[in-house]
Amino acid sequence: MKKKRGLLLFLAAVVFGGFLGMFIGIFKARAESHGIMLDVKVLIPWISAICLLIGFISILLTFNFLKKSRKFHSLYQEEMDDDLNETYYVQMYRNLEFGTIAFNIASVAILLAFFISVSEEIVLNRSNLTLSLSFLALVLVFNAQKYLYKTISIVRQFDLAFFSTPKDVLDYINSYDEGERQANLEQSFRILFQLNNYVLPGLYILIDLFSLLTGEIQLLALLLVGAIHIYINVMQLPMVKRYFK
Structure with a gap:
């Protein structure tokens, strides 16, 4: 089931990418x-x-x-x-x-x-x-x-x-009751996952569309989004080192 779902997501991404590329080409022309x-x-x-x-x-x-x-x-x-x-x-x-x-x-x-x-x-x-x-x-x-x-x-x-x-903020979060801490943990994971897989990749597309409209490559914007994208992944390393010694 998981393999089929992954395949469907991959195919959906390919189809979406094709339509998006066609749309950008027509819009640019x-x-x-x-x-x-x-x-x-x-x-x-x-x-x-x-x-x-x-x-x-x-x-x-x-x-x-x-x-x-x-x-x-x-x-x-x-x-x-x-x-x-x-x-x-x-x-x-x-x-x-x-x-x-x-x-x-x-x-x-x-x-x-x-x-x-x-x-x-x-x-x-x-x-x-x-x-x-x-x-x-x-x-x-x-x-x-x-x-x-x-x-x-x-x-x-x-x-x-x-x-x-x-x-200080971590100590504040730890003062929550167990149920509230669990809810915050789950929400933090959802935010991180959506940033990494949807929001930031979507920003690349929006920046490219903006570059198309202005006629200038928005290099700084792309570099900033890329730096944030790398940062949120690299910052997982301390957790891995701390809990998997």
């Missing part, structure tokens, strides 16, 4: 016949503005989820009914995790908006409002992080340093 080339400079302000908007929305969601987590924690501490206690317990941790996810998204989006805006300022030599708003958003990110870590201290009774090391 049509684009060249109409003289279509994408001007990235026009898109830069829009991309940074969209990232900034996502960042602000995520920060609002972060504070909202963390506030709810603290509220349910207070109710959990005061409630004597077992059924309600179970409900408050679940909601307390659920909102904490949602707040953590929203904070991580906000951090990435705002940093991306900031660096895109800085590049626009330096390379294209044009000022923009997004850069000033990015500084404000970074201040909000630091406040959101402080609020997040304080909420973690209240709910999980664990103090994380503001600039946490991987060891």
Whole structure:
């Protein structure tokens, strides 16, 4: 059964690759016949503005989820009914995790908006409002992080340093109960597997399509994605050395 499934996946990949190659060839011919080339400079302000908007929305969601987590924690501490206690317990941790996810998204989006805006300022030599708003958003990110870590201290009774090391975060994960640690382990494996087999290979294709539209080889983007792809595989070596001495 496994061999048949592997063969079907291989054949599907070959067929998909064939159709993709045919599509790219047709698209390239049509684009060249109409003289279509994408001007990235026009898109830069829009991309940074969209990232900034996502960042602000995520920060609002972060504070909202963390506030709810603290509220349910207070109710959990005061409630004597077992059924309600179970409900408050679940909601307390659920909102904490949602707040953590929203904070991580906000951090990435705002940093991306900031660096895109800085590049626009330096390379294209044009000022923009997004850069000033990015500084404000970074201040909000630091406040959101402080609020997040304080909420973690209240709910999980664990103090994380503001600039946490991987060891600090690992100790924090080890403070989870066994079921939660297992769920995190399984999700981490899924993320790593999908990055290695789907997301990063898909990025190669998207970068090639972008190169086709702009008429320039996006060498740096390909090298960065390739470096990340190699990194997540090489970083498996310490685990192998540690557990298979």
